[in-house]
Amino acid sequence: MEELKKFIFKIYPMNNSDWDFFSSKLQQVTLKKHTNLIKIGETENYLSFISEGIIRFYIPFEEHDLTFGFLFKNEFVTAYDSFISQNPSQYQIETLTTTTLWRISFTDLQEVYNKTESGNYIGRIMAENMFLIKSKREISLLNQSAEERYLNLFEERPKLLKQIPLKYIASYIGVTPQALSRIRKRIT
Template sequence: MEEAYEYLRANFEITEADWEIIASKMVEKRFKKKDILLAPGEQENLLSFLSKGMLRFFIPTEEDKDNDITYDFMFEKKFFSADESFLTRTPSLYGIEALSDIILYQFTYDDLQDIYKKTGTADRIGRIAHERLFLERSHRLYTFLRFSAKERYENLLKENPTLIQEIPQKYIASYLGITPQALSRIRRQIY
């Protein structure tokens, strides 16, 4: 749980007293590579801190269950959930899959509400975290509208070299909005 504390301390100036309240609600969970943490259609009830590993957020396709759409990746030292489902208490439109063995620290929606009531900083942390998430997703949408697939791949190489090395190419292609064959052509042009 030390990683979660260090993240909060470094990014939000959390007090020791508030950390004790937050830590008392957190539960450690471990998942194996390819485990589904949340299936599309399930309601998200957990806010999680990804301590170790990486995740993929995906949208199922009706035509071909084996070719879902990867729309985001998550790497270590960040909080995550299926936000829309978590906040609105409705079924999730997307799923979350472990791309590696992972370690999470989680608390429930009800525990989060209790944390908000008992701490002085949790409301601010939640607001800032959601603002950052909004900005990340806005940037992603902008790059999709503004840049070619090759430019998006080159940006991915610069921003996330780990992503390129450890994630299956079909997921990267889907994330970029292209076919695996188109990704292979782009890679040949670059390398």
């Protein structure tokens, strides 16, 4: 839980009573590799902090999945649109490795927002950061070639390329595994 406390205190240092209240609502869970956090049609009930592990966001299709996001240690994970609307998710989230999470339920988070000084501020900053990440991804898909997206990924998140199967990386940048192989040959 210490990593989570450090992460939150970088955004805004909570007073002791706020931290105690917030942390009392957290639950630690450890999940095996390839465990679904949420499936299509389920409603997201948790906001989770990744203490250990790697997570993938995707839409499953018969021939191949469409991967559109990865998260790592010291990042938050949730099907955020489902979480805030309390409507069913249109995508799935799964662990790619054994993963340990600290999570808080939707109901408990609302209570934190209502009963603490800093909860709303921290929640707003985190929501703004999620929006910026999503916007950057959408713009890259519209304005960059697959090769540019791959190079940016390599520059921004080099550990991603070492820890994630290439078929998921290919899907993430919007190409087939064969096209990714050609890109990789061309740039090395």
